[in-house]
Amino acid sequence: MDLDLISNILYAMVRCGTPLLLVALGELVCEKTGVLNLGQEGMMLFGAVIGFIVAFSTGSLWLGVLLACLAGILLAALFALVALGCQANQVATGLALTIFGIGLSAFVGSAWVGKPLTGFEPLAIPLLSDIPLIGHMLFNQDVLVYLSFALFALITWALLKSRLGLILQAVGENPNAASAMGLPVMRVRTLAVLFGGAMAGMAGAYLSLAYTPMWAQNMSAGRGWIALALVVFASWRVLRVLLGAYLFGLASILHLVAQGIGISIPANLLAMLPYVATIVVLVLLSRDAVRTRLYAPVSLGQPWRGGH
Amino acid sequence: MSIPSLKRLVLGVAAAIGLTATLGAHAADPLKVGFVYIGPIGDHGWTYQHEQGRQALIKQFGDKVQTSFVENVAEGADAERVIRNMAKGGYDLVFTTSFGYMNPTAKVAKQFPKATFEHATGYKQDKNLGTYLSTSYEGRYVGGFLAAKMTKSKKIGYIASFPIPEVIRDINAIQLALDKYNPGTEIKVVWVNSWFDPGKEADAANALIDQGVDVVFQHTDSPAPIQTAERRGVYAIGYASDMAHFGPKAVLTSIVNNWGPHYIRSTQAVIDGNWKSQDYWGGLAEGTIELPISPLVPAEVKTEAEQIIAGIKDGSFHPFAGPILDQKGDVRIAAGSVASNAELAGMNYYVKGISAQLPQ
Structure with a gap:
């Protein structure tokens, strides 16, 4: 394998992992507060279709991204209304x-x-994009990928280093105690759900734009x-979410590249590779059960009624 | 509730009503024709073209037919339920449009002998079950000829879905054209294990182009590989529908399926009461396949392509004319004969010249 090929694989890995990273980061924040929203696929598709329609009609890709986020927020608000407001079963x-x-996006987009x-084109950052191997991967992407880097950094900082991270965690670990401390549990959870919606909408826009x-x-x-x-497999740790998303991307790309080179591994086995590789690595990382339990939000998926 | 599952519910209700409706049926009732689709009608590929066929049917017969479709139906158990619901709902004629619907269709056809079924791209027939397919290998051969003439790197890419005879046959047809018109040109095959996943199809196209491929074929249903080819400045051959507007500088031709005439013919036969189970193969000659050749192709190459097309149409040329050897060098189709439909329908080997191994 020559350097060019490896550089191309790494580049494709990031592209392939980006939509997963965006959705997973949003869901991570949401789950940290104890809310499990399985509606990611739906929010993503609605974001994708709204983003496309807006960008196509107005000619502005950025307006498309913005409204895709709003579309995700809209569906997330529906979820918040039913699951948080009415305490319906979150699953x-x-x-x-x-x-x-899925149905709504198909209907709207028909x-x-x-x-x-013409979507977002790669935007090379001068000098940096010429670094061998990682230059192409990190500095020759489109703006949405750069945005995903920035959002990752921001969310990592917020979760690990800021007061906001502690609030999210408190609400997710023990909403009653958090409420007794004076934290607005319901508002925190709602905002986290809406944030998840925005991230899924943006991931949709990344796909369609x-x-x-x-x-x-x-x-x-x-x-x-x-x-x-x-x-889940990243055991709610933000760095592992990034690792998992890119690992999945890498394995997805490798299975295509290997076939082109002519490595004869059964195609079905190769198709399984992204799933297997990601699960194995993340499970190995999380094999310490006690520590993993420390990171799992205790109240995940449980409805909470205020007024204690 | 999604639109597909809503439709299934409607079909279920229709099934209940259908039982009472058949009691009072008389000759003026419209013929009920159902379609089962593998992808969304908006895939702008395989399913889109079947939907165009259904529209042609409505245009032809007006209120003499009543049609409906269910889209995004997974192959296997899900398909069986959908097909059975249609049969129960009093549908007189049901078209199932993906290879993996073969066994479910055959099973339901046995249980509903009064209904008529037609299954696309399969090989199982029954008294009330016919099959039909487009001989896309004819289009692939012409595509292979164009690729042979236009490639500079002598590397051709093929984004394949599943290793079934239809796909293997098409890959072989391209190899035969490459052998004849640009010997030594290599075909690289990448299996994506899906009929429809735009992201994965684009990734596969990128992976192939990274390895020096400069003409991309696809046996999947989204226009994503065409877009990728356009972006990367290489050529592509569209599949199922005319994909030229996704890559005006990339698409040399598209293998366009035109199902309308067959749907109209079969429906007419059912209305007239003279439908017979058959294995219908429609190609360039029947108009089931069309090949709009792009102005990107130089005039003399286009003329030669048109001669090949004319030869296929009048029967003077067949892409699978013997001798055809497999990868081991064994003769599969003898010199002087052409492959029979049965041989083509069961093709499970790569021809000589393809270096990759067929997935088992």
């Missing part, structure tokens, strides 16, 4: 949201199928579910 509500989002769009600039029904093809699984 059922999230599943319903995914099914709703007139926009088969329309070509940068990764494959077009709208097609079901174009997320299960990425929302993979991101959900990543959060």
